[in-house]
Amino acid sequence: MKRLLTTILSVAFCIAVSAQGTCVINGVIDDVKTADGKKVKKVYLTRTNEYGLAETVAEAKVKKGKYTFKRELAQDEPVLMYVITGFGEGEGIEVFVEPGEVAVNTASAATPCATIIAGTPTNDTYSEYKKIxxxxxxxxxxxxxxxxxxxxxxxSLSQRIRFLIDHNASPMTPLEIERYLLQQLTPSYADQMLKSVSATLYDHPYYLSLRNKVLASALKVGNEVPDITLPMLGGEKKHLNDLRGKYVVLSFWANGCEKSAAVLAELKNVYNVIKDNDEFVFLCFALENDAAAWKAAVESNGTNVEGWLNACDGMGADSPAAKLFGVDKAPRIILIEPEGRAVSLDQEVEELQMRIEQIMEGDLYYLDQEE
Structure with a gap:
């Protein structure tokens, strides 16, 4: 009777946790000694932000080999992968945070990669996948x-692909395609894998990231360009796709680069000619690490004007936006048409002005360009 009551209470707790949008991670470490002989006294729950940087969101003390994390989840918060760290540099346990109770059983802190995880749908699916x-x-x-x-x-690759297609509505699927399969696939096959993902995930960060990578791998004139995050001068955040419906003159530039300064000066001349035409928007993306230096440069460059957007993610040459567009040096000018397709991927300002004038006169020359 006592065992039955315990079971009922446990099930009731799990249902309550799930209903409340709470994720409880209960961890057990049988042997707390790491590979270098140190004892694990504290573990950390980390996640990767949109710029690929690890962030610690919680920490927990390890007492008698046990620890617990509790995460209150916002309504409609996407299921994301977190990593439990504290086992030594480069070592961690991957776990999906979603409503429910997750059991994380680690036999030895020296080999956290062998941890067994169970208890919620995505974690159970991921465990099956790792078994393959x-x-x-x-x-x-x-x-x-x-x-x-x-x-x-x-x-093995075929089995993994089959598994992901069979579980195309799981948040782990687009993540795993991007992390481990994309580099082994041709652009055409990568596009097929993208299309195999369930429509229920179309707004999920992992699907959007995968879609960007697939678009980047097939980037050329006439093709749709990736959607990039735009941290704006005023502190708000936009996306390139927010500018759909307009022609976008996207310029990547670097502060302190003489050629970038010269190109921006030329672009201002083009801007002055078409600034009253609301079909066009100028967007400068700075490859800069220092926010203060970027803001000062925007003012000195004279690009902080109406109809000219300024963005910078503080990542410098490592900016994910630059990588998606294949930008390895600045300056670089890209012209994008209203439906989000590339008209040109590397254009001189003089030719850009000529092309813009053509468009303003109704000559959509780019529609006849070969892909």
Missing amino acids: IGEGVSAAEKCADESARSKEAIK
């Missing part, structure tokens, strides 16, 4: 020669 990966690695290790190992690798 593990079986593939094990089978490859038993092969006697390279040819046999290659066959096992192809077999």
